[in-house]
Amino acid sequence: MFFNNDKKSQVVNIKRGESLWRNAWKKLKRNKVAMIGLIMVVIFIAVAVFAPLIAPYDPNEIDLFSVLKEPSLTHWLGTDYYGRDLFSRIVFGSRISLSVGIIVQVISLTIGTIMGSLAGYYGGKVDMFIMRIVDIVMSFPSLLFTIAIMVALGPSLYNVFIALGVVWWTRTARIVRSEFMRNRERDYVDAARALGNNDFKIMYKHILPNCMAPIIISFTMGIATSIMSEASLSFLGLGAQEPTPSWGSIINNGLQYLRVAPWYSLFPGLAIAYTVLGFNLLGDGLRDALDPKMKEF
Numbered sequence: 096m097f098f099n100n101d102k103k104s105q106v107v108n109i110k111r112g113e114s115l116w117r118n119a120w121k122k123l124k125r126n127k128v129a130m131i132g133l134i135m136v137v138i139f140i141a142v143a144v145f146a147p148l149i150a151p152y153d154p155n156e157i158d159l160f161s162v163l164k165e166p167s168l169t170h171w172l173g174t175d176y177y178g179r180d181l182f183s184r185i186v187f188g189s190r191i192s193l194s195v196g197i198i199v200q201v202i203s204l205t206i207g208t209i210m211g212s213l214a215g216y217y218g219g220k221v222d223m224f225i226m227r228i229v230d231i232v233m234s235f236p237s238l239l240f241t242i243a244i245m246v247a248l249g250p251s252l253y254n255v256f257i258a259l260g261v262v263w264w265t266r267t268a269r270i271v272r273s274e275f276m277r278n279r280e281r282d283y284v285d286a287a288r289a290l291g292n293n294d295f296k297i298m299y300k301h302i303l304p305n306c307m308a309p310i311i312i313s314f315t316m317g318i319a320t321s322i323m324s325e326a327s328l329s330f331l332g333l334g335a336q337e338p339t340p341s342w343g344s345i346i347n348n349g350l351q352y353l354r355v356a357p358w359y360s361l362f363p364g365l366a367i368a369y370t371v372l373g374f375n376l377l378g379d380g381l382r383d384a385l386d387p388k389m390k391e392f
Contacts, residue, residue: 119308122384129380135373143189150183155338163356173358175348181359184340185366191341192370195255195325196318202260204314207267212298214268215275226272229265237262238327245333252335259324267313274306308385316378319371326367342367 123129142149151171158178166173172181214225232240244258278284279302287301328334329343337344342363349359 119381119384123380126380126383128376129384132373132376132378132380135369136377139189139370139373140193142186143193146186146190150180150186152180152183154179154184154187154340156180163352163359165356166358172362173356175345175359176352181345181362184345185342185363188340188342188345188363188366189370191252191335191339192322192325192367195252195259196321196374198256199259199263199321199325200314200317202256203264203317204267204310206260206264208271208303208310210264211268211271212275212303215272216279216294216298216302218276222272225268229268232262232265238324241324241328242331242333245328250333250336252339252341255325255328255334258328259321263317263320263324266317267310270309270313271306274309275302278302278305312378312382312385315374315381319374319378322367322370322374 123133156179158174161170161174161178162176164170164174164178170180170182172185174180175184210225210229214222241258241262244261245254248254248258275298284297284301287297292301325334325341326343326346329341330347332344332347335341335344345363346360349356349363352359
């Protein structure tokens with residue numbers, strides 16, 4: 096009889112855990128602004144994935160007879176100073192932005208989760224040592240610190256992944272640390288420890304799954320920040336190099352033609368604004384849906 100009650104309570108707890116995500120999805124669907132952000136993000140990802148099917152031209156195809164052409168039925172967003180189709184370059188540039196956003200966040204989340212979990216779980220000297228590293232990294236302006244790393248490593252898209260990942264892990268570490276400190280004294284942790292689980296298993300099998308909500312929010316909003324940072328580095332000539340169609344480098348190349356060809360820099364700038372806005376709207380909606388402290392009125 097007692098066994099059946101315990102088994103039923105376990106089933107109820109599993110259903111409650113599932114209902115948390117189900118309720119979060121229901122709240123997200125009721126948030127019109129968040130759904131707009133989700134649609135914008137889905138469109139952006141679809142464009143990046145199906146770029147070869149969407150782009151009417153090869154993004155690196157040079158046509159010296161079509162230099163700086165205005166937007167038309169032939170070239171929807173005009174051409175650049177090599178006669179390359181801007182629409183095709185912007186479409187393929189979405190792949191660069193998407194890859195940077197995801198890879199940088201994977202790197203920063205991996206480093207930040209490991210460092211934050213160690214600091215939050217063990218506390219004491221471990222916490223003090225890790226958080227002092229975090230303080231040192233965060234004491235530098237993030238963009239200037241990234242530029243310094245890029246200057247040391249050299250301009251390259253792959254170095255952008257490293258530089259941004261090294262800089263942005265600190266925010267994730269602070270979030271994970273606070274969540275681990277809040278959860279490490281919970282009853283389920285004491286129960287796991289009493290059953291003989293080692294620290295690694297307790298940290299990453301029991302505590303970490305209960306910290307996923309803020310991590311998911313940080314990942315989503317961090318993609319927008321990574322895209323902006325990559326565009327800034329490419330604009331300065333430290334990111335993706337020609338002929339790679341990066342939005343930031345396209346804007347930089349079009350600056351000297353603003354008076355005669357304003358579309359050159361305008362359209363990639365609008366692409367950046369659209370993408371960042373979409374991820375920010377979605378991130379805000381996820382925060383409201385996954386935060387248990389938010390109440391509906």
